[in-house]
Amino acid sequence: MQVNDTNKNRRSHFALAIGCFLLQVMLSPNIGMEYGRINFAMIYAGVYALAVGGRRAVVAGFLSGLLCDALSTGPLGVMGCLFTIMCYALGLEERNRFSDGFVSSLSAFGVGAFLVFVFYHIALSMLGESASLIDILIRRVLPSFALTFVCFLPFAYYQVRKSVGMRGKHAGSKNAGLRENYYDIRNL
Amino acid sequence: MPTMPSMPTGHSRSSTSKLMRKETGGGAGLLTMVLVIISLVLFTFNVGETKGGLLTSVSGLVQTVVTPLRVAGAHIAAPFVGMTNVMRNLTADEKTLTELIEENEKLHARNVELEEAEVTARQLQELLDLRNSYNLQSSAAHVIAGSTDSWVSSVTLDKGSSSGFVVGMPVTDSSGAVGQVIACSATSSTVRLLTDEASSVAAMIQSTRAQGMLEGSPDGTMHLSFIRTDQTVNVGDIVVTSGLGGVFPKGLPLGKVSVVDRSPGSTYYSIVVDPYARVENLEEVLVITSLTEGQQATAEDIESSDAADREAASGVAESIEDDEAEEDEDTGSKIDGEADAGQENGEDAEAVEGYVSPYSTQGEEE
Numbered sequence: 001m002q003v004n005d006t007n008k009n010r011r012s013h014f015a016l017a018i019g020c021f022l023l024q025v026m027l028s029p030n031i032g033m034e035y036g037r038i039n040f041a042m043i044y045a046g047v048y049a050l051a052v053g054g055r056r057a058v059v060a061g062f063l064s065g066l067l068c069d070a071l072s073t074g075p076l077g078v079m080g081c082l083f084t085i086m087c088y089a090l091g092l093e094e095r096n097r098f099s100d101g102f103v104s105s106l107s108a109f110g111v112g113a114f115l116v117f118v119f120y121h122i123a124l125s126m127l128g129e130s131a132s133l134i135d136i137l138i139r140r141v142l143p144s145f146a147l148t149f150v151c152f153l154p155f156a157y158y159q160v161r162k163s164v165g166m167r168g169k170h171a172g173s174k175n176a177g178l179r180e181n182y183y184d185i186r187n188l
Numbered sequence: 189m190p191t192m193p194s195m196p197t198g199h200s201r202s203s204t205s206k207l208m209r210k211e212t213g214g215g216a217g218l219l220t221m222v223l224v225i226i227s228l229v230l231f232t233f234n235v236g237e238t239k240g241g242l243l244t245s246v247s248g249l250v251q252t253v254v255t256p257l258r259v260a261g262a263h264i265a266a267p268f269v270g271m272t273n274v275m276r277n278l279t280a281d282e283k284t285l286t287e288l289i290e291e292n293e294k295l296h297a298r299n300v301e302l303e304e305a306e307v308t309a310r311q312l313q314e315l316l317d318l319r320n321s322y323n324l325q326s327s328a329a330h331v332i333a334g335s336t337d338s339w340v341s342s343v344t345l346d347k348g349s350s351s352g353f354v355v356g357m358p359v360t361d362s363s364g365a366v367g368q369v370i371a372c373s374a375t376s377s378t379v380r381l382l383t384d385e386a387s388s389v390a391a392m393i394q395s396t397r398a399q400g401m402l403e404g405s406p407d408g409t410m411h412l413s414f415i416r417t418d419q420t421v422n423v424g425d426i427v428v429t430s431g432l433g434g435v436f437p438k439g440l441p442l443g444k445v446s447v448v449d450r451s452p453g454s455t456y457y458s459i460v461v462d463p464y465a466r467v468e469n470l471e472e473v474l475v476i477t478s479l480t481e482g483q484q485a486t487a488e489d490i491e492s493s494d495a496a497d498r499e500a501a502s503g504v505a506e507s508i509e510d511d512e513a514e515e516d517e518d519t520g521s522k523i524d525g526e527a528d529a530g531q532e533n534g535e536d537a538e539a540v541e542g543y544v545s546p547y548s549t550q551g552e553e554e
Contacts, residue, residue, distance in 0.1 A: 025254045026261025031268050055216045062223040066230075070250040076243050077231030081224050088220040127235065 013048060016155075017060075020044035024071065036143020041068040042116065043152050045083045046090060046109045050098055051159055053091025061087025078123050079116075086112040098156065099163040105156050106149075113148055117141045311472045314362030319474055322437060324360075326474040327351055332376070341384035341404065342370070343470055348377045356435060358476045363464040364441035365389065365429055366473060377475075381467045382442070383408050390432035391442055393425045402427060402442055402461060410443060412459040419457075421448050427461050432490065437479050 024040040031038060041064040049057040065083030069076045090097070090112055098105045121136045234243045280288075312328065319326055329351075333344040347353060349372045357369045359379045367387065371378040380387050384404045391402035391412060398419040400412045415421055425445040431438025447460035 022257065025257045027265055029258060030262055030265030053216075055219050058216050058220050058223060062227065065227070067250075070247045071254065075231055076234040076247060077227040077229070080230065081227030084220055084223045084227060088216060091216070094216075 013052070016047060017044055020064075021067070024068070031147075033143040033147055034139045036140060036145070036147050038147045038151050039068065039113075039117075039144065040151070041065070041071075041079070042083065042086075042113055042148055043155055045087050046112065046152060047155050047159060049087040049090035050105050050108065050156075051096050051163075053094040053097070057087045057091035058084055061085075074120075074124055075127065078120055082116045082119055086116050096159075096163050098159040102156060102160045105160065106153070109152055109156065110149055113152070114141075114145050117145045117148075308472065311362065315472055315474050318360065318362050322440065323480065324437065324474065324476050325478045325480065326360075326476045327353070329353075329377075329473055329475055331470045331473060340386075341381045341408070341467070342367070343379050343381065343467075345369075345377045345379060345473065345475070346375070347475070348373045348375045350374045352477055353377045353475055358436045358440075359473050360440060360476065361465050361470055361473045363466070364443070365436055366465040366467055366470060368435065369475065379473075382463060382465070383410060383467055389436055389442070390430045391427050392430040393419075393421055393445070394428045395425055396420050399430050399432070400456075400459075410461040410463055412445070412461050413456060415457045415459060416455060417450055417457055421445060421457055421459060423448055434479065437476060 020040040020043055023038075028038050028040055045057075045061040045064040048060045052060075061083040062080050065078075065080035066076065068079040068083070072079075090108055097108060118137075118141055121140050125133070125136055230243065234241075237244055277285075315328060318324070327347065329345040329347040331343045332346045335342050345353075345359075353369055353372050355369055355372055358365060359367050359369060365382060367379040367381040367384070368389075369377050370380040382389060382402070382404055385406050387404040389402050390399070392399040393412075393415070396419060398415050398421060400415040402410055402412050404410055412427060423445055427442045427445060429436040429438060429440040429442060441464050443461040443463040443465075445459055446462040447458075449458040449460075451458065
């Protein structure tokens with residue numbers, strides 16, 4: 001449900017997309033731990049799915065995943081598929097889940113990101129990229145997940161602050177509940 | 189602020205939201221399935237695709253487009269990469285560090301060795317290029333020592349008569365002629381450099397073909413002599429070997445004219461030449477073992493050189509004659525003076541006849 005889907009929000013999501021794209025291209029290949037790399041495309045997909053959700057989040061996830069595939073040496077479509085599913089799962093409620101709080105949004109993203117990394121590396125190992133499961137888990141999945149999760153923290157913090165601030169504004173005014181219902185219906 | 193519409197009273201807020209969510213959520217599910225299928229199709233095609241397929245090309249295109257950003261990113265991230273290394277180094281044990289230090293020393297030495305080899309290879313390649321471009325019959329040699337005394341500007345090569353070297357052979361490096369072999373032992377030979385005071389080589393201005401003699405000097409500069417003042421010489425003109433004398437091949441670069449001086453009444457220019465060859469940094473050289481017919485001066489060159497000498501000599505004779513005539517007029521003894529002048533002119537004419545061409549001298553020297 002899009003409660004605050006104003007032009008300002010669209011602009012901020014667009015800026016987030018550009019920022020994450022630049023970070024993915026410029027920073028991600030150069031900063032790593034073991035074989036792990038920060039996945040800013042996943043961070044963008046996660047933030048968008050948790051903040052907006054719904055069909056748009058699914059499309060955003062699909063496109064981010066495809067871009068991630070195109071920028072990596074892996075086959076095209078794996079990240080696209082996994083990001084699509086992750087965004088669908090995270091955005092299933094179609095509301096701003098950052099308003100549930102910092103820990104809640106972190107745990108939702110953490111589970112989703114970890115599963116995506118596990119399945120992605122298993123898929124690549126099936127294609128012969130790596131033979132050892134321990135190697136996959138210790139040297140690839142966990143470092144990638146840890147780095148991506150740490151980098152997700154400031155994004156999540158910003159989104160939580162933003163959503164709490166907005167809720168506070170509405171709570172402080174008269175007829176806040178009525179106004180929310182009005183926006184809910186208008187945005188259907 | 190928009191006017192608030194009247195709200196339906198039969199539904200609560202939460203039940204309305206749930207209803208909406210169910211409708212749109214179904215759409216998202218369907219879309220997800222479609223996109224997942226598309227992803228899997230892409231994946232299947234991409235995996236089965238041979239090199240140069242459509243999807244591989246698309247991926248390659250994306251990689252190409254983002255390459256400038258990646259390069260910029262590498263510069264930006266350089267300090268962070270350094271920090272990662274610092275963290276890794278802090279956790280390294282003593283044994284690893286010792287091994288790394290030893291390996292670093294070995295690699296450092298190896299690196300210096302390889303850099304030297306690269307420089308040598310480049311120099312040899314340049315020599316090879318020179319050899320090919322001038323079609324020189326030559327042999328490469330390595331400079332093993334500089335001048336053994338302070339009087340002769342020379343270098344010593346690591347090859348001698350056992351390699352076919354003989355006294356008189358010209359020596360070049362990649363930038364042009366550097367000197368001539370003056371002594372040969374079985375395993376080494378000494379080369380007198382062009383900058384040596386006793387050195388001389390037949391040379392000409394490349395653009396005007398004015399021929400002269402390039403000589404060394406004690407101060408290390410080179411002077412081009414016997415270029416007549418009625419010929420054109422400019423600063424920056426290139427000086428090459430003329431091939432006269434049959435020692436140096438014709439057309440080898442020698443240097444560039446840096447100073448041109450024309451004294452009043454002088455028959456020849458005073459020309460200073462800046463040599464191309466950096467004789468103080470010589471390492472690898474070519475010793476020219478024989479000349480082909482095309483590398484020697486042609487009959488026309490020799491003829492033009494002789495003609496120039498004759499003109500110069502007659503110019504000198506006329507000048508002397510004029511001076512003597514003026515002298516006689518001043519003294520007033522016309523009859524005696526004429527007789528004296530005739531006698532002296534005869535002596536001068538003998539001197540002119542006995543004038544020796546610098547090239548023949550140079551030929552003898554060479």
